[in-house]
Amino acid sequence: MQKILKGIKSRFAPPKKSADRGIILFESTSEVISAEAVLKNRGWKIRVMGPPAEIQKGCDLVIEFPLMEQMNISRTLTREGITPLKIIPVVGPLLKPVDIFQIKDFGDFLMCRAANMKITIDKRTGIIVNVSGGGCPDVPYLAANLCGKRLRDAPAPLELGHTLCGYALEMAYQELKRQCWQ
Amino acid sequence: MLAIVGTVPYEDFPLTHGEVEIKGENMLLSGHEIPLTRGTPALIAAAAHISSVLGLTRPTAYLVGDIGLGHGSRDLYAWLAANLAHTDHENIVFHYLQPDVDWQFKILDGVSKMGKKPALLADAGFMYAAKMSGLAGEYDLFTPDLGELAFLADEQAPHPFYTRGFILHEDQKAEELVKMAYKHDNAAKHMLIKGAVDLVTNPKGILHRISEPSSENMEAIGGTGDTVTGTVAGLVASGLPIDEASYRAALINRWAGKLASPTPATQVLGIVENIDKACEKVLD
Numbered sequence: 001m002q003k004i005l006k007g008i009k010s011r012f013a014p015p016k017k018s019a020d021r022g023i024i025l026f027e028s029t030s031e032v033i034s035a036e037a038v039l040k041n042r043g044w045k046i047r048v049m050g051p052p053a054e055i056q057k058g059c060d061l062v063i064e065f066p067l068m069e070q071m072n073i074s075r076t077l078t079r080e081g082i083t084p085l086k087i088i089p090v091v092g093p094l095l096k097p098v099d100i101f102q103i104k105d106f107g108d109f110l111m112c113r114a115a116n117m118k119i120t121i122d123k124r125t126g127i128i129v130n131v132s133g134g135g136c137p138d139v140p141y142l143a144a145n146l147c148g149k150r151l152r153d154a155p156a157p158l159e160l161g162h163t164l165c166g167y168a169l170e171m172a173y174q175e176l177k178r179q180c181w182q
Numbered sequence: 183m184l185a186i187v188g189t190v191p192y193e194d195f196p197l198t199h200g201e202v203e204i205k206g207e208n209m210l211l212s213g214h215e216i217p218l219t220r221g222t223p224a225l226i227a228a229a230a231h232i233s234s235v236l237g238l239t240r241p242t243a244y245l246v247g248d249i250g251l252g253h254g255s256r257d258l259y260a261w262l263a264a265n266l267a268h269t270d271h272e273n274i275v276f277h278y279l280q281p282d283v284d285w286q287f288k289i290l291d292g293v294s295k296m297g298k299k300p301a302l303l304a305d306a307g308f309m310y311a312a313k314m315s316g317l318a319g320e321y322d323l324f325t326p327d328l329g330e331l332a333f334l335a336d337e338q339a340p341h342p343f344y345t346r347g348f349i350l351h352e353d354q355k356a357e358e359l360v361k362m363a364y365k366h367d368n369a370a371k372h373m374l375i376k377g378a379v380d381l382v383t384n385p386k387g388i389l390h391r392i393s394e395p396s397s398e399n400m401e402a403i404g405g406t407g408d409t410v411t412g413t414v415a416g417l418v419a420s421g422l423p424i425d426e427a428s429y430r431a432a433l434i435n436r437w438a439g440k441l442a443s444p445t446p447a448t449q450v451l452g453i454v455e456n457i458d459k460a461c462e463k464v465l466d
Contacts, residue, residue: 050344056283096346106402116327118402130402131220132407135306136250136280136281137189144191167343
């Protein structure tokens, strides 16, 4: 009886949603960052997202794209010397990067936090005075390269970073710029 | 004996290990001179100061250069997986390493082959991998900040970057996040949570709340979390139980901050330099 009910259910159930999006996997987060820049500059509608649970390794990002564009996107990346590890279709929801910012005003200093990363500037000079938080190994490297530079002149964390912490710092850095120049 | 495993932000720094010595603003390790900046060097500096104050053996450090590409971390993971079984460290701290679940399993396998299981402390990238692997309970202490606590509380997030907004929300009570982290087996046996109010927890709940002395500017200073972790590691190595060591480490870090009279522009070295004096106020 249960088998029959299952059969009826499946007959009248809405058709399974077919995959219309794909994800591009790369060897490292820094390759994702490069690919994102290339594809966005070419006008592709892509998003940087978290991978599905079954393929997570630790410090992962993937690029979500319209599956119909797979050939063109692959070609674009190949021309730029970026080789994806794998391209796979996706149906389920992907993890969304954090999009909440916290701003803290210390008087002469302003700190912005995105996820686990914080960046602080001296409001009087515009100089980045501290980078805190995070746990990936590019964080001390980014801190060493950003601290002491003016926010407007400092390299963007995306140019130097290779991990999700670097990506989070980029978001905090962009938000701080927006706060300073809005 | 205390071992500290981590990275330094220099691409060409080779895999190096040995006893560390603090000399002014630098750390000496097997012929290398490394500045005491934020990250694993700040952790080592704090642990070395505690060891010196308490008359303990100097910590042993296992370091490699990694600027985020993960190559150095993977070399270090491979070396440790092959060699940990031949060491007799009683306490091991894992710190700024590229989060990698597969390697985390191999490291734990190496630890299981040691003569006596050491106390395992994890912070930063290695803590992220420990949580994601589902084996957080194998660790004796995690030292997250509040943002990282939210990540531990979110059973779906593989990295703090993906912590869901409703969990990350500012008004979320730390106590609730602690419960969530333990409920989903994403917390170590003890946690020292670093924030405006530091918390020491175990699966039963919050054991200590430490809010004084207070210096709000510490939040902006990169490396103050590293110094807490190094301090607690030094105290655990002295034989203090982990909850007591965590409580005292939080106090020492707060006093070191207070004595430094920091601004948000102060660098972590300014905090490190006050650890000895802070110990006088906290340790009997």
